[in-house]
Amino acid sequence: MVPSYDESLARSDDTIRTANIASAAIDRLRAAGEVVDTEYSVAAPVLQGGRLFSGFMDELLGSDLVIFNLTDVSANVAYEFGIVQSLGRPYLFVCSGKELPAYFQGEIGILNFRNVEEFDAEDASHIDLYNSLKDCFSSSAIPLRFSRTQITEYFDGLALSDVSAASGLAAGYFRNSLRRFDRTNGFFGRKCSGMLRPAGQDRIEFEGKIPEMYIAVEPPSRLTDSYLRDFEQVEERLGELGFALVDFHINKGKDEADFRNFGGHVLAKREQGQIIEPRGLVVFEVPTFLYALQYSALYSAFFKTDLNAEELDRRGAMEEDLFDGMILRVKRSIDHYYRHDKEVPNASRRFKWTTIEALPDLLAEIGPQFL
Numbered sequence: 001m002v003p004s005y006d007e008s009l010a011r012s013d014d015t016i017r018t019a020n021i022a023s024a025a026i027d028r029l030r031a032a033g034e035v036v037d038t039e040y041s042v043a044a045p046v047l048q049g050g051r052l053f054s055g056f057m058d059e060l061l062g063s064d065l066v067i068f069n070l071t072d073v074s075a076n077v078a079y080e081f082g083i084v085q086s087l088g089r090p091y092l093f094v095c096s097g098k099e100l101p102a103y104f105q106g107e108i109g110i111l112n113f114r115n116v117e118e119f120d121a122e123d124a125s126h127i128d129l130y131n132s133l134k135d136c137f138s139s140s141a142i143p144l145r146f147s148r149t150q151i152t153e154y155f156d157g158l159a160l161s162d163v164s165a166a167s168g169l170a171a172g173y174f175r176n177s178l179r180r181f182d183r184t185n186g187f188f189g190r191k192c193s194g195m196l197r198p199a200g201q202d203r204i205e206f207e208g209k210i211p212e213m214y215i216a217v218e219p220p221s222r223l224t225d226s227y228l229r230d231f232e233q234v235e236e237r238l239g240e241l242g243f244a245l246v247d248f249h250i251n252k253g254k255d256e257a258d259f260r261n262f263g264g265h266v267l268a269k270r271e272q273g274q275i276i277e278p279r280g281l282v283v284f285e286v287p288t289f290l291y292a293l294q295y296s297a298l299y300s301a302f303f304k305t306d307l308n309a310e311e312l313d314r315r316g317a318m319e320e321d322l323f324d325g326m327i328l329r330v331k332r333s334i335d336h337y338y339r340h341d342k343e344v345p346n347a348s349r350r351f352k353w354t355t356i357e358a359l360p361d362l363l364a365e366i367g368p369q370f371l
Contacts, residue, residue, distance in 0.1 A: 014069055017116060018044075019043070019044040020117070021115070021126060021129065025133050028119070029130070029137065056080055063089065064136070066084050068080075068084075068093050068094070069095070069115065070095040070097075071096040078103070091108075092129075092132055093107055093109035093110065096112065096115060108132075164298070165297070165326075166296075166329035169293065170334050171337065174333075178334070180262060181211060181351075183344050188211050190210065191210055193250075194209070194250040194251050195248065196247070196268075197246065197247040211250065213366060213370060215285070215351075216285055216287050216354070217356060218286075218353070219286055222324075224319060226291075227286065227288055227291050234286055241363055242270055243269060244270040245267065246267075246275060248264065248281070249263035250262045250263075265283070266284060269367070269371050276371075280370040281370075282371065299322065331353055
């Protein structure tokens with residue numbers, strides 16, 4: 001794919017010529033038996049009706065390599081390059097000048113590129129393009145060097161699309177936990193059998209209890225402390241409000257072969273030191289997956305050992321800001337998965353994401369109804 005547009009939204013002459021040269025190089029590679037997949041083609045997308053996603057994005061998401069012509073680079077090409085980097089797509093630069101524009105220096109590029117009407121087998125820049133495409137398409141996987149950028153150098157080898165651990169972790173959380181309750185024939189609204197194991201009391205086996213809600217509480221420490229300490233703090237706050245957490249498991253239904261038994265904690269009222277068996281099941285947790293965010297590339301890059309004195313002074317505030325940003329990404333991702341999963345009929349009103357500060361109001365709302 002060769003992105004480059006003029007003000008009229010039609011393909012510019014430069015774009016057409018670059019696409020033709022790349023296409024001719026691909027044809028030569030195919031004739032020489034150097035291309036593994038004979039379906040490779042070159043597209044020069046056009047902004048259709050002034051909308052970016054009708055042209056550029058549609059082509060980009062299906063592309064294997066993006067060729068940018070940076071001769072007289074325009075603002076929109078720089079913007080498109082940002083999108084390509086953020087998605088981690090492999091790319092290559094060509095430029096008629098002796099060096100790349102300032103913000104692109106340090107990237108892979110073919111300089112002194114002759115952007116003429118046809119591929120010239122004697123031209124050094126066309127030979128460079130041919131060899132680069134050969135490196136790219138003569139194996140079953142695009143070499144990593146086409147994905148190495150200034151961004152990946154900053155994040156020690158990862159593209160922007162790979163550093164958002166929040167989104168990936170949220171996908172696993174949704175698939176392995178939330179979706180099992182919210183999907184069609186999931187645990188929500190279905191009578192379940194299982195067992196409660198209140199500490200210091202006899203186990204309670206149950207039949208016909210219905211899971212009613214799923215509550216996730218953000219780590220009170222904002223990931224500056226351990227899961228155990230955070231869980232203890234949440235448990236202490238629940239005790240002050242007259243509630244307790246009880247170990248439980250739900251047995252999988254006989255008609256759901258892909259379901260497993262589910263275990264964790266549910267909420268229960270505590271009266272005179274005794275756990276009261278709840279009417280319904282309110283699953284409650286401090287999500288353990290969030291603690292993996294501390295090992296993400298974003299955290300590692302953000303808190304490098306070479307922080308200056310001012311940054312070290314601001315480290316606490318920086319960690320809070322980073323935590324807030326990651327939690328926001330987790331919540332947005334979960335909302336996205338709810339909206340786009342065809343087996344989850346509606347965005348769930350039974351899943352609640354909350355904080356330790358908001359617990360009193362939430363428990364006052366749901367306690368009389370479910371507990």
